Amino acid sequence: MPADAEPAGSGGGRRxxxxVAIKGLAHGGAERLLVDTLAARDTTAFDYEVAYxxxxxxALAPAIEDLGVPVHGLGATANVDLRWVPRFRRLLRDGRFDVVHFHLPYTAALGRLAVLSLPGRSRPATVYTEHSLWNKVSPPVKALNRTTVTRDAALLAVSPxxxxxxxxxxxxxxxVVVHGIDQTGPRAALDRRGELRGRVRxxxxxxxxxxxxxxxAGLRAEQGYDVLLDAAAEARRRGLPLRFAAAGDGALADELQARRTALGLGDEFRFLGHRPDALELVTAADVFVLPSRQEGLPVVLMExxxxxxxxxxxxxGGVPQVLDDGExxxxxxxxxxxxxxxxxxxLAADPALRARLADxxxxxxxxxxxxxxxxxxxxEYVRIGLG
Known part of the structure; x- marks a missing residue:
């Protein structure tokens, strides 16, 4: 922590x-977990700021600001735009932080270099959270992350x-620190399930x-939308009473819409785009489907x-470590x-199974x-920030 700062928890009561540093604040899993974790923070012992x-x-910056947490945009326009690094260093220098918590490998790999460039006695302690699978990044980022991660005072993973x-x-x-969601929204949605089912249907x-x-899920290859579309087409061939709806946007939107058309699915499979009421859609559904090819511990599964x-x-990924097949x-x-x-x-043939899985x-x-x-x-912050 800064050399002349009064220790937190001392007689002066300094927080x-x-x-918290993250690549972006779009509607992604790590980003949504960050918002919910900040909402649950201890405001008596910590002062938080967020840099992206x-x-x-x-998209999620206003939600964080509404929590009373300052947000700093560093203005990178692409991965190769490294102008954010000196801006980040200035923020570190001026902000006099005790702890910097990195989320996602690109931010951590380069952000640590900015921390290390500060004079030794003014360097904050660093924490890194791994949200996905270590190897699922580009080789240069993985190599730099591996080289610099040993500097972190704490290393966390969101799932086994x-x-x-x-x-x-x-x-x-x-x-492992299994992250979580603000349960207020799910509890309220559950209380309205009957109403939501009627409206959504x-x-x-x-x-x-x-x-x-x-x-x-985002419309990306790893989310397995091609698998879900093919499954929907097979369900149609079997005459199963199923309808599919997908909330999310992304780079594969046009390609997936074309595949849906080629399979002749029509209204049997609807792409809904980004939906701010995604939790209500999940609550109204008879079945939630996650056809991903890779995952860490997805937020929507928690929901x-x-x-x-x-x-x-x-x-x-972490899905089999959460779900007990058949239970x-x-x-x-x-x-x-x-x-x-x-x-x-x-599931379509067995209402009792659906009820058991729901419970x-x-x-x-x-x-x-x-x-x-x-x-x-x-x-962890207290442990390393007072060390």
Whole structure:
């Protein structure tokens, strides 16, 4: 911490100053977890600020500012635009932070260099949270991250899968902190489930007797939308009473719309774009579907469990460590549309199974609580910020 700063927790009662650094504040999983964790922060012991790199990736910035947390945009226009690094260094110098908490590898790999460029006695302690799988980044970023991560005072992983994917030499100093969501929204949505089901089914023109299968994810290759579209086409061939709706946007929008048209799915599969009411869609669904090819611990899975929607998900990343196949969800191999539609057919034919999976999912709710995660992380800040 800064050399002439009074220690937090001393007689003067100074709060620890924490800067959270992240690549962007768009509607992504890590970004949404950040908002919910900040909402649960201890305002009596910590002063937080947030810095984000990418200009325009700021959809969640107002939500953070509404919490009373200052937000600093560093104005990068692309990964190769490194003008953010000296801006970040100035923010570090002027802000006199005790702790800098990096999220996501690109931000951490380069941000640590800015921290290390400060005079030794004014360098804040650094923390890194791994949200996904270590190898799922470009080789240059991975190499720089591996070289500099040893400088961090604490290394956290959001799931056992993220921890297991760390290089062996890092696991001994890392630990899992399962992040969580603000449970206020899911509890309120659950109380309105009947109303939401009626509204959403009318909006999407879901026929009586059909099951509404919802997914929420960016339109990216790793999310497995091609698998879900092929499964929907197979469900149609089998005559299954299923309707599909996907909330999210992304670079593959045109390609996926064309695939939907080529498969002749029509209104049986609707792309809804970004939906601020995604939680309400998940609550209204008969089934939540996660066809991903890779995942860490997806926020939307936490939301689906918190509203008790039956889940069918790919057995990837942290998902099998959360869901017990047949008890709290149905797990299927990634990239296999036949296995996915088989699981959906099983649910369509068995209301009792749907009810059991819904109850099982709801029983996981307390495992994904933002307040518990925030308190755990803040204990790390105290440990390293006073060291």
């Amino acid at each position: 620890l100053r924490v800067l 790199l990418m200009a325009g990736a700021d 899968a993220a921890y297991d994917a760390l290089p062996r030499g890092l696991r001994g100093r890392a630990r 009318r909006e999407l023109e879901v026929p009586d007797g059909a099951l509404l299968c919802v997914t929420v 689906a469990t918190s509203v008790g929607t039956p889940i069918v998900a790919s057995a990837v 709290t969800g149905l797990l299927v191999p990634p990239g296999e549309p036949t296995a996915l539609v088989d699981a959906l057919e099983r 099982g999912a709801l029983g996981l709710r307390d495992e994904f609580d933002a307040a518990r995660a925030a308190a755990d992380i803040e204990r």
